[in-house]
Amino acid sequence: MPSRLTDAFRAHPVHLHHKHLLDFTSFQELPDSYKWTQLDDHAHCPPGGDSFVAESVPVIDLSDPNALKKIGHACKTWGVFQVTNHGVPSTLLDITEKASMSLFSLPIQQKLKAARLPDGVSGYGVARIASFFSKLMWSEGFTVAGSPLEHFRQLWPQDYSKFCDIIEEYQLEMQKLAARLMWLTLGSLGITREDIKWAGPKSDFKETSAALQFNYYPACPDPDRAMGLAAHTDSTLLTILYQNSTSGLQVLREGTGWVTVPPIPGGLVINVGDLLHILSNGLYPSVLHRAVVNRTKHRLSMAYLYGPPPSVKISPLSKLVGPSQPPLYRPVTWNEYLGTKAKHFNKALSSVRVCAPLNGFVDVNDHNNRVKVG
Ligand SMILES: O=C(O)CCC(=O)C(=O)O
Numbered sequence: 001m002p003s004r005l006t007d008a009f010r011a012h013p014v015h016l017h018h019k020h021l022l023d024f025t026s027f028q029e030l031p032d033s034y035k036w037t038q039l040d041d042h043a044h045c046p047p048g049g050d051s052f053v054a055e056s057v058p059v060i061d062l063s064d065p066n067a068l069k070k071i072g073h074a075c076k077t078w079g080v081f082q083v084t085n086h087g088v089p090s091t092l093l094d095i096t097e098k099a100s101m102s103l104f105s106l107p108i109q110q111k112l113k114a115a116r117l118p119d120g121v122s123g124y125g126v127a128r129i130a131s132f133f134s135k136l137m138w139s140e141g142f143t144v145a146g147s148p149l150e151h152f153r154q155l156w157p158q159d160y161s162k163f164c165d166i167i168e169e170y171q172l173e174m175q176k177l178a179a180r181l182m183w184l185t186l187g188s189l190g191i192t193r194e195d196i197k198w199a200g201p202k203s204d205f206k207e208t209s210a211a212l213q214f215n216y217y218p219a220c221p222d223p224d225r226a227m228g229l230a231a232h233t234d235s236t237l238l239t240i241l242y243q244n245s246t247s248g249l250q251v252l253r254e255g256t257g258w259v260t261v262p263p264i265p266g267g268l269v270i271n272v273g274d275l276l277h278i279l280s281n282g283l284y285p286s287v288l289h290r291a292v293v294n295r296t297k298h299r300l301s302m303a304y305l306y307g308p309p310p311s312v313k314i315s316p317l318s319k320l321v322g323p324s325q326p327p328l329y330r331p332v333t334w335n336e337y338l339g340t341k342a343k344h345f346n347k348a349l350s351s352v353r354v355c356a357p358l359n360g361f362v363d364v365n366d367h368n369n370r371v372k373v374g
């Protein structure tokens, strides 16, 4: 089944020659094309070493009766949190991690058989945001939007169905968790089931769309100068991210700089995306994040990118706007917004803004162009 997200990228294809997808294991030294400086990074802060930061991203136990309140606070102040007791079986997380490791461990010629087309969404390739940077990122990726069947047949002609089953089960579990998190997040804003008609007759967000993004970051000979995945916000409502036991995810904390989100066993990271930022009229700002790499250990992450049904226009919720809080953003569908992001990247959110905020709050990405962090 063709992905409904595909249309968004037709107008902005990413033409990246496969020479960019290198066999990372062959390098003893970091090639110049992978050396990032302050100027190469829109966030004006090259990867660098870990600095000590006292603050840490909230960890919320979903079985805690105060989870809703804690999620609201985390969304408002961080735009990111980790969840435990989320109901996704740890065996499924392990199996899916192993399946994606099998994928990235295939010979490069085999992986290229499932290469993402320039105007496509699914398949193997470099990060889509790579086209906005002159330096290369130390990572490879695989995106699944809809069914992975065709690509998996290319990758594993003999046992593709086993891998398809794993992905399908993972997608189902993520869908359930995403719907639960949506109600917790919206509930923390005082939004009820009557306010979100597009959640469907059973309020289960069954018609929403999503993509799965697998990222692989090989061990790197010069991690302080390499970039795994450059700073960006996700164009989602929310993202559910699983990371293996190697740390690398960092989020930008206002006034502090980059804060590492440490992997916790069985934990999942939840990012507020740009569409939730719009829906909440800026009350829950999307989080700027990036991935750095490691000298000795590879890193793997699996991001479930969760958005609304394709035809739904996302705009600030009417309960959250009023005479003193005018709507800050114009209505957009997910596809429209992905097209805007493909063109404007980190300026996408400001490009759909219709009015300056009254409370002095600025979009993280605007901010990011003025402030040096780190
Ligand atoms: O690898 C990570 O931790 C970050 C991945 C990510 O931000 C993404 O896929 O959008």
Ligand SMILES: [Fe+2]
Residues within 6 Å of the ligand: 232, 233, 234, 289, 303
């Ligand atoms: Fe991301």
